[in-house]
Amino acid sequence: MNPKHRETTEGGIEAASVAGSRIAHSSTEPEGGDRMKRTAAKQLIEQYYYQLTDGCGNKSCNNDACASCSSFIFKDIDRNKLAVHAIELFKKKATLCENQAKRFAKFPLQQSEQSSWGDGSLGTSAAASTSSANNSNNDTIASHSKDHTKIQFLTEDKVKDIIVKCNEEGSWSQLIRVIGAVFNNPESLSRSFLKTVDKSSKEVIRSTETEKEIDTEEEDQTKTRRPLQGRAISAVIIQNSDSGSTSSCEINDQLTIDLDSLRRTYSALMDIPDHPFQGALINALLSLSRTVEIDLKYRQAWERDSNYINIFIIVLEIPLLHSPEFIESAFPVFCRALGHVCIAGQAKLARIWSKFGMDRLRSLLQSLQQLITVKVINGEGRWGQTYQPNDDEGIAGATKVMKIVYYASIYGGEYDPPEVLADEKLIDASVSESMHELLQGAVGFEPKEPQEQKEDPLAKALGVCALNCRKPLVPYEEFINEPLNDNIDISTDYAHYRTDGKFSFIPNSFILMTASKYTSMYFDNRIRMLNERRTSLLQTIVHGGPAMPYLRVRVRRDHIIDDALVALEMVAMENPQDLKKQLFIEFDGEQGLDEGGVSKEFFELVVDELFNPDIGMFTYNSVTCQFWFNPTSFENDGQFTLIGIILGLAIYNSCILDIHFPMVVYYKLMGKKGTFRDLYDVDPMLTSSLNQILEYEGDDFEEVFMQTFRIGHCDVFGTFLTHDLKENGDKIPVTQDNKHEFVNLYADYLLNKSIERQFRAFHRGFMMVTNESPFKLLFRPEEIELLVCGCKSLDFEALEEATEYDGGFTASSSTVRNFWLVVHGFDDDNKRKLLQFTTGTDRVPVGGLSKLKLIIARNGPDSDRLPTSHTCFNVLLLPDYSCKDKLEERLLKAITYAKGFGML
Incomplete structure (x- = not known):
């Protein structure tokens, strides 16, 4: 038979075997004999089934109940029906072919080929010893069990x-x-x-x-x-x-x-x-x-x-x-079959693959990526509400295999020193304990079961964490499949994830783009907000009092920091869980319903004031254009806690901030310590000097550098300060033997110890909002920066393609065409002002401007009125100006002088 048609239907043979067992069970034999008969019946029915489906391999077979026979009587019958016929043959004690092939020996060889392989030949098959229907079942099974097939293998x-x-x-x-x-x-x-x-x-x-x-049993010892x-x-x-x-x-x-x-x-x-x-x-x-x-x-x-x-x-x-x-x-x-390997087996496979090296892992990954891409492209016409990429077993199986490759890459990657990882565990435990004490000390806090973050079983079995791997064997970016992301319905995928039903890509987030993961977290945050709203209403019904379904913060523009600090401190003291409600900002004296736009302006004003160098909470590096914590700041911990809360609320409420931190801040927010490899983003010049120390191999090291374990630095006021990295550091010279220790201690002091108080307060405020968020499981530190600051690319071509039109405007309207001609001619500064005017923030959302659903609506005929906007809904109201010059003049004036609710 052609191998293409030799498929084994396990459901059919299983049903036949069960039926045979029941037939044998109907006997009046004692219990022991009954069990033996059931076993014998099951094995015989399997033999009949394989004879009907696979045949005996003998081309001259004359048994018309054998698939190898030219006069086979059960042709064109599906395998479930063949299973039924196998039971009937068993009942009739029909003849079994003498040389019936074993289940897996589907490619019989000629005798000449068998002899060429010697004792370990591939063509040997099990001989069925039943020759006629008159033989008893037990005799047949016994004769079968006496002849073992020699195991075939290749070298x-x-x-x-x-x-x-x-x-x-x-x-x-x-x-x-x-x-x-x-x-x-x-x-x-x-x-x-x-x-x-x-x-x-x-x-x-x-x-x-x-x-x-x-054959270990018969092997010559x-x-x-x-x-x-x-x-x-x-x-x-x-x-x-x-x-x-x-x-x-x-x-x-x-x-x-x-x-x-x-x-x-x-x-x-x-x-x-x-x-x-x-x-x-x-x-x-x-x-x-x-x-x-x-x-x-x-x-x-x-x-x-x-x-x-x-x-x-x-x-x-x-x-x-x-x-x-x-x-x-x-x-x-x-790939689908491999996906059924147990977690211990997957971990073993990952450890083995991790030793194969980067090139082999990358080759395997590329094959899996190609499989997924081909499956996605071939199914583009089918993807919809009723059929998603999640439902394709080929895509799901390849993703599961890719997960093993992903963790193999991490397992074989570069990690921080063990002592650093041990310190991070202590820090994480300290933060958890601090958060627990904070929650228990809140006045109105009602304890509930904490929502533990799901740890990936494969990562747990391997004892690894993607966050701890500084450099995997294969870069993280190579695991992302863009065609798949373009066709995934994240809302459906998230529903699968929450219900633990169908396959979901969220636990396999390595394959998702940041924008897809961001959308997933958005759904998670919204569900949490709705739960908090429902809880608030239930408490109102049970305990009475006014309903508080939102986190309402009322502030004055000229006292925005003081008002925000007081309001959020009260929430943190009474019930930090209220920080997980939907944010609702009110500006004193201004009429406006916060549907997102008012919150964006609130965040912008708070960030502008808190990061003002005159306040002294942060230092600004003109080389990197980034802010760093001021270790000598006079501000109390409450101010730094407020910044942490603001950062957490911005992520939680999907707002983009104009904050410029070095990457090490996001590593530290994820529970990592800053190390020397992170110092470059904070101070490139100092890092260059320390690298010179590490690279110098001369015998005159001490004479060249004349450095001890005491370091000096200036604060924001120009005062020169010193610090001993070790006890009596001024008496310990830096030498060839201890220069690595010196560099590590220097980096640890600047990135961790010198700002310990400020960062602890900042981290505490951030965790008040995000301690139950899945962002740690979904995002890497580089992606957290995107969540906070948005994308850096101002691709207005992508924005034009994604823009929708209303009120009589279309993409071909003359005013719309003039609008895009004007906008594409703007410099980056005016482009950001336009974004600020239309959306409430000048930051580009995660995924780029193509993810920004801008709507341009016609706001009456030609007039001298300025364009207006609804920042909560990203709507630009544009009069139907008569010419391009007028549109440009009116638009520039609007985006330059507009500020505040209802102000032009």
């Missing part, structure tokens, strides 16, 4: 021998059969290309002679060399360990495949013109994938076979995975 030498022989004969049929036979059988594939161990030297080596079949298997792994490692012992993790991570031999074999196969084996390999992988999926879901194959992981390593090393033929069929099915 480099075997494959190369076949290639040479096929070249000589001018036919590739033997190679095709061999590849098909091994690659469709999990047991055979898992034992292919194994390393061998030399007992005398206790070192793992590759066998150079023809290997024998792997006197041999000095044997294929390395699961039972031998721990012994080998323990023997080679210097300390005499090793961890279970090290034992489990031992790679039993000879990877170099495997890759040489694939290289030899790739050199064959036109790859004649490709079709057989694809069909075999399709069969293998279905079997592996059942093995992993129902048969605990992973626990039974320590070499089972070799299947995935061997298949994912295939160089043809990215080809259209594999992407359309075998590759997505295999």
